[in-house]
Amino acid sequence: MTRKLGTQGLSVAGIGLGCMSMSHGYGERGDEAESIATIHRALDLGVTLLDTAEAYGPYTNEELVGRAIRGRRDGVILATKFGIVIGAGSLKMDGSPANAKKSVEGSLRRLNVEVIDLYYLHRRDPAVPIEETVGAMKELVEAGKIRYIGLSEVGPETLRRAHKIHPITAVQSEYSLWERGIEESVLPAMRELGVGLVPFSPLGRGYLTGALQSSAEFVAGDFRRNLPRFNDQHMAANQKLVAIVKQVAGRHGATPAQVALAWILAVAPDAVPIPGTRRRKYLDENLAAVSVRLTDGDMAELGRIASMTEGDRYPPAMAQAVER
Ligand SMILES: NC(=O)c1ccc[n+]([C@@H]2O[C@H](COP(=O)([O-])OP(=O)(O)OC[C@H]3O[C@@H](n4cnc5c(N)ncnc54)[C@H](OP(=O)(O)O)[C@@H]3O)[C@@H](O)[C@H]2O)c1
Secondary structure, eight states: OEEEETTTTEEEESSOEEOGGGTSSBSSOOOHHHHHHHHHHHHHTTOOEEEOOTTTTTTHHHHHHHHHTTTOOTTOEEEEEEOBOTTOSSOOBOOOHHHHHHHHHHHHHHHTOSOEEEEEESSOOTTSOHHHHHHHHHHHHHTTSEEEEEEESOOHHHHHHHHHHSOOOEEEEEOBTTBOTTTTTHHHHHHHHTOEEEEESTTTTTGGGTOOOOGGGOOTTBGGGGOGGGSHHHHHHTHHHHHHHHHHHHHHTOOHHHHHHHHHHHHOTTBOOOOBOSSHHHHHHHHGGGGOOOOHHHHHHHTTHHHHOOSOSSOHHHHTTOOO
């Protein structure tokens, strides 16, 4: 299954691969050999979109992806991001033109490629007009360093202003059965402008797969410990959501992860989710979601999940960086 991202000519396989957890976010780094084998298997199975960011690691996730695609660049649509200040201690953004120009050089070097296919601003910098940031990204397109421009977690106004400076190919935002905050205002603006959607954390950071019961399962350094939705009270309360996903999955002989992905593919024909995994076993399972056909009844049942979800997505400081 191929899907178009945006209206500038970018086409990718309908499910991509999020590479973050191989080096960052969810506790210990993945086993490097298995992570690289996972990327290779993804490419063998027809995945084209690989997602990373300068901030993952920091830097080491881009290096890992760079090593994995060595000799296999053809057919890969490489997406990375800049704009989060590395080592700032708390979430801080730098969307200045100078940082865009400096960051792209680092990403190109670490990924060991001549051009980045899709370059995102990771979070909008409130101190820099979006016109200036995207103006600098446009210059990177003109210089042949990046091919397409993306924005992550922006609101409709930022998107419209940015799109006037240079066509935006994709917005990457959290979107899943339990996180549908973009539907009200961002998604309509994206559709009006012909901007594609790349849903991140489509498995609810693993929760919607049914694999997580309590925060005791998180090893030291797991970022989910900081998220209200992943405290023990909310993790227990939200098991009722997983029960719905499991029930639907049971009817299809599918897994909850497959249902979570099939729901996105069905509800948003312009979306290319990027489930993250560092293991081939989950990769195989997740890619098979394309053959799960949900019925109208399934969609109605699954559609109840978001409004039943307990717990905020982010703590206040991180929530502030997300526009709606
Ligand atoms: N733009 C942004 O601000 C932003 C923010 C977050 C993420 N992202 C991107 O989005 C990608 C995906 O998001 P995510 O990794 O946060 O969340 P996700 O894809 O919703 O879930 C990933 C988690 O689920 C586990 N998992 C994957 N498949 C599974 C399966 N079939 N059964 C059970 N568990 C499974 C993974 O385990 P293992 O890793 O141990 O295999 C990992 O812990 C990231 O890799 C990153 O590229 C972007």
